[in-house]
Amino acid sequence: MSNKERLENNTESSGGNTNNLLYKKIACFTKKAHELSTLCDAQLGIVIFSPIEEILWPTENQAKERFENYLSFDLDTRKINLETQESSLDKKMKAQEKNIRKMEQEMRRKKWSCCLMKLLMERAIWNSMLENLKKEDQPIKGNDNNIEEKNDSIPKIIMF
Numbered sequence: 001m002s003n004k005e006r007l008e009n010n011t012e013s014s015g016g017n018t019n020n021l022l023y024k025k026i027a028c029f030t031k032k033a034h035e036l037s038t039l040c041d042a043q044l045g046i047v048i049f050s051p052i053e054e055i056l057w058p059t060e061n062q063a064k065e066r067f068e069n070y071l072s073f074d075l076d077t078r079k080i081n082l083e084t085q086e087s088s089l090d091k092k093m094k095a096q097e098k099n100i101r102k103m104e105q106e107m108r109r110k111k112w113s114c115c116l117m118k119l120l121m122e123r124a125i126w127n128s129m130l131e132n133l134k135k136e137d138q139p140i141k142g143n144d145n146n147i148e149e150k151n152d153s154i155p156k157i158i159m160f
Helices: 003-012 017-040 060-072 075-081 085-137 144-153
Strands: 046-049 054-057
Touching: 017 046, 017 054, 054 060
Parallel strands: none
Antiparallel strands: 046 054
């Protein structure tokens, strides 16, 4: 009886809840491994040590053949393809930290750029106000009635 048939029989059996759940999860896991193997055109082999029995996937002979094929490569070749989860996570974490530093620098640059733009805008406003005041300070020509009209048009600055 193959592993797949054994898994199917055990998932359908009315055994203990724990064993039934274990076999359902193993069946789901092997199904996902089969999909991955098909999609990536990779040779996968799974060994599961459960309290009840040892399960080899896809079959015992194929799993042994795949492990022997892997072990036939010299150690240097295998090391190139090996990567522990920790080193993979370290690489991802360092890349994220680098990305965060770049984003922080960009935020600082944008913040300073925004401050500079505000200062330039305020300077332009003050310059235009000064120009208007200079124009208003020039002597007014004409009759006295015209002077009163000009005084009314000048904004009053109230100081406290």
